[in-house]
Amino acid sequence: MKNNIQLEEAQSLLLNRIIPVGKCLVSLLESSGRVLSQDIKASTNIPPFSKSALDGYALIASDTRQADSSAPVQLRVIEETRAGFIAQEKVVSGTTIKVMTGSPIPNGANTLIKHEEVVRNGDYVSIFRTIKAQDNVIKAGEDIEQGKVVAQKGSLITPPLVALLAGLGISQVPVYAKAKIAFMSTGDELLDPSETLQPGKIYNSSLYGLMARCCEMGGHPLDLGIVPDEIAATTARISRGLEEADIVVSTGGVSVGDYDVMKDAMVGAGAEIIFWKVAMKPGSPIIAAVKDKKLIIGLSGNPAAAMVTFDMILTPLIKRLMGKNNPLPDKIQGVFADNFLKASPQRRFLRAKLERKDGVDCLKLTGAQASGILMSMIGCNVLVDIPAGSGPVIFGQRVSGHIVGNISDGYHQEPVEVYEEEPKREELSFS
Amino acid sequence: MKNNIQLEEAQSLLLNRIIPVGKCLVSLLESSGRVLSQDIKASTNIPPFSKSALDGYALIASDTRQADSSAPVQLRVIEETRAGFIAQEKVVSGTTIKVMTGSPIPNGANTLIKHEEVVRNGDYVSIFRTIKAQDNVIKAGEDIEQGKVVAQKGSLITPPLVALLAGLGISQVPVYAKAKIAFMSTGDELLDPSETLQPGKIYNSSLYGLMARCCEMGGHPLDLGIVPDEIAATTARISRGLEEADIVVSTGGVSVGDYDVMKDAMVGAGAEIIFWKVAMKPGSPIIAAVKDKKLIIGLSGNPAAAMVTFDMILTPLIKRLMGKNNPLPDKIQGVFADNFLKASPQRRFLRAKLERKDGVDCLKLTGAQASGILMSMIGCNVLVDIPAGSGPVIFGQRVSGHIVGNISDGYHQEPVEVYEEEPKREELSFS
Structure with a gap:
């Protein structure tokens, strides 16, 4: 057992013992905020075909070589398509096909002109200027080329990445499973916030704050509640946590004192102590142990100290459990x-x-x-x-x-309030 | 109907029409990430009583006036208490009560000495220095004084605030309800990512990206799926969205073009158009309408344009719906x-x-x-x-x-990788 070590050594000792949890497939919407468990390679181009950027006419650029405002070129409209439908005809010299934004470029055509720029007369359109090849054509793969790695294993799935995965036709996303973290607090003085306050007692604030942090990073907290300051009870609760969770976190019972039971309870549960105390304030009294490759971390009973050590030590462990590449705070x-x-x-x-x-x-x-x-x-x-x-x-x-x-x-560099007044009370009727 | 307005005018026109959704009570853990629907005033001091910061002895400071290393003062230990239990006896001159970290200060005592600093001999302790009054005493209300507003209506509930609420004995938290936002995409070219790609079609990426953004800020998305480019179908889908949600968001069908149906569909659903087009790129084609005080917002069919306008216009609306004070992007x-x-x-x-x-x-x-x-x-x-x-x-x-x-x-100013090597594959057996 090491004693009073540096924070970085503590982080390193514990991170080195973390083995990411299993992987699973989740739906696109559930994947947001989770961590990719494998690289995502584009299986198709995005867009999958060259398409029109606007509503207009697909044609052959060289047909407009002679066009100008006084001598328009006339092209015959042989078909009208719309987005999602493919032109049946082929554009040959002297002809054009009407297309909508997003329509695939018809065979034979190599450029596009906006529909506001032409004059339509029955089956003919007049074009008053020379058009370059590839004008207003969105090329296949312009956004993403087939084969490109669009996101790497270990990266956080953000909403734009969800959109990109959808665009690739991925409806089930490979992610790391949620880490299960068991939380308990030791202390005869503690009450759950749902209980009535009694003389000499205080409400247990740490447990809920830490569980909320765990949820915030996508972890799954298990509430093991308050344990009396007593070795056998604490040992039993730790053992239950080890059965159900990937990490067991407790608060209290870690400083020097007659009723400080955490170390004995950890040993009682069959765990090996890794270190006790980290050279930092607040949060110095922290104890870390391991059993069957699962970590048990006892934090200070002081709420702020517990939260500071959670942020500096536990958060990286939980992020790493869930596959995050760079788990330490920026x-x-x-x-x-x-x-x-x-x-x-x-x-x-x-x-x-x-x-x-x-x-x-x-x-x-x-x-x-x-x-x-x-x-x-x-x-x-x-x-x-x-x-x-x-x-x-x-x-x-x-x-x-x-x-x-x-x-x-x-x-914020200035107030951003934009409304002139609060909505009136009588407007509340509809909700 | 206004046309091609400035972004700030669009934000203001829409934010002014938002009336926050209803309020509800949720459990502490569910409250994290949501917005407070009323001010929270401390109903008790935190801590609720003056308590010991350490394991030691409670005594009367003036008893130690003569103490020094060569002439210790002796005090008789009349009781031993621990955290969560109140001393039954009263400290009088010449006596002391042993206390634990977090124990209420016994009656009569006005200071504390660490247990490592004294020499205990049977029922007596020797004290080798003068102790000031209030040493190591954590005063009632030191963290939060009774009556203080600890968090204001409209503020985001973070994990530390969850801890604070728990400490005040609040187990049910008043928050704004989740805003329900209905999402639909128009476009005959669109396929759901779960479908097989067909010629001329593309996967609908916007819908999932925007729904993920909605979830990220705590909203509740309703998936109305893909609607054909056709007025009656679009009208019906908008009407369904209006019945079920607080805001209806669509993508596509908003630019000039033969198959652009959104404006007609909105009017068909009985809505009044507020504006069409915002002077910005990407995302200029955006249409906003209102029916029975509910907003319907049509965004561009281009995925990036839809996301940019969502972030600049929809996100503030959804945050405001859920009671957030400053909903605009920082x-x-x-x-x-x-x-x-x-x-x-x-x-x-x-x-x-x-x-x-x-x-x-x-x-x-x-x-x-x-x-x-x-x-x-x-x-x-x-x-x-x-x-x-x-x-x-x-x-x-x-x-x-x-x-x-x-x-x-x-x-990040430097790489933060701290592990020497990846965990070995054979270590994976336990999970």
């Missing part, structure tokens, strides 16, 4: 737009929010930073990474951080 | 890191990706920009906004844009 550098006057003998993660000012990434604290303070996790999208041995961090200092939430709203 | 300014040599007589949106280089927001094109090209929507997280009447846009030019995807990965 990094950011910026200017500290606050004053944090405590020294940091230990490496410290400060909860902050990115705000863009004049093109500069400013990182501003979201509130008080004690391990128990959850309020400052609200709105936090960056964890500023203060190295061990640092003094106070002051306004204007360059800092690094890890992105743990949506940073887009830091980019 | 804005960004940056340096164009590409060359786009065409002039832009019309306002143009270029598909780009944010990449951070030396602290500068660089916006790089994601590929070819024609209306039919879907490939360049993959990886696009910013739509660069080129004003009407612009010439070529060149490398290094300042540009503005709208954020339409996750911009975090533009912040």
Whole structure:
């Protein structure tokens, strides 16, 4: 068992033990937000055939060589097709076929003219200018060429990729299965939020916050609830988690103390301890163990500490379980737009929010930073990474951080409210 | 009916007609990612009582006034409590109560000392230094004071907010209902991706891409499928959408052309046309109508154009339907890191990706920009906004844009791969 290791070593020790979960096929709509379990190669061109970019006439460019505004060329309309239907006739010199946007280019034709540009008279159209070959032709494979790898194994499936897969005729998408993560909290002081508050007790906030994070990244949380501070009960709950889930996560019972039972319970469940404590604040008391290649991770009972370590350690593990190529939080550098006057003998993660000012990434604290303070996790999208041995961090200092939430709203540079007034109450009747 | 209006006017005309959908209560875990339908006020302090930050001894600070390393003060341990249980005794001068992390501070005590700092001998502990009042005491309300508004109506519920709500004992969360959005595509050339490709036909990509976007923002898509290019069928499908959904979205049938039926079908369904065409490229052919206060929006049949207008116009409407305060895409300014040599007589949106280089927001094109090209929507997280009447846009030019995807990965400044090798195949046996 290692003790008080660096965060990066902890991440590496655990990520190296992760074997992605199984693969499955899901429908197109279900695939959005999941991770591709194999490369997707285009089996056809997109578009599959050369087609018209507009409503107009397909013709042979050389027929219009002599055309000008005073001496139009006349072509005979031999057929009218529309999108989805193929012309039966072949365009030969002196003839044209009317086509719609998206119609395949008729045989023999090599260019197109917009219907607003011609004058139609019975079966004839007059053309008043020279047309180049391939004008307004969307070539087969212009969007995607057959054989091209359009998306790689391990990439996140976004809505545009869903559209692209649909365009390739893929209706069942190969993805990694959802990772099942079991969650439990130890602590005699904890109540479920659905219970009535009692003296000396507090509501268990961590469990729901962490399960929501798990859902957010597409994982499947299993709620094992609250366990009393007692070794046998905790051991039994861990064993149940190991049976049902890919990773077992607990909160509480990991610091030094008479009732801290997690380590003994893990060993009792037959697991081998990998490390205890990571050199970071908040979240230092974290314990990691493994049984039958499944990880059991015990996080701090302090809600903010649990969430910070979840974001820095568990999130990458869960993403990796589900096949994600780059599971670690993205990094950011910026200017500290606050004053944090405590020294940091230990490496410290400060909860902050990115705000863009004049093109500069400013990182501003979201509130008080004690391990128990959850309020400052609200709105936090960056964890500023203060190295061990640092003094106070002051306004204007360059800092690094890890992105743990949506940073887009830091980019607001002006209010975007566009409505003049709220809809009236009497308008609510229809809903 | 207005014609060829500015994007901002289109957004405003439509947003002003949106009346948020109804409200409902959902469980904590289901609330993540949804929008609060009322302010949340803390009904209790968090923590609800002053408690110990550590495992140690609760005492009266003034009892330690004379203590030093050579002359320790001795206190009698009158009780041992643990987290979740309240001390029965009262600390009086000369006594102490043992407490655990999270234990309520016993009556009479006003400070705490860590258990590692004392020497215990039977019923007595020796203390070797003076302790200040309130040391290691987490005060009631330190995280959240009773009565404080912790989250406002209209804000997105993130996992940390889920944790906070749990901590307040809220197990049912007031949110806006899911908006129901009906989707249909018109076009005789379209096939569902589950069908076999036929000559002259293409797979319908837009429908699935747009439905996935709808899911991504928490909406509920209704799939009305593909409709033939024919007024009566389209009218009937629109009417069905209006019965079942809050907004009806279609693709195709909106440009000038013999088989373009959307406008007639909307009127046939009893709707009033609000506008036709928005001055933007791609996506100019868009038609908006209203019936019984429900919107019907027809988008371009070109997949990329449909997605761009969906992101700029439909996404804000759907977010607003579900109560979101600031539904428009966030804005960004940056340096164009590409060359786009065409002039832009019309306002143009270029598909780009944010990449951070030396602290500068660089916006790089994601590929070819024609209306039919879907490939360049993959990886696009910013739509660069080129004003009407612009010439070529060149490398290094300042540009503005709208954020339409996750911009975090533009912040990668180094590879983050941490594993030395892939897990071995023989390790896969357990899963």
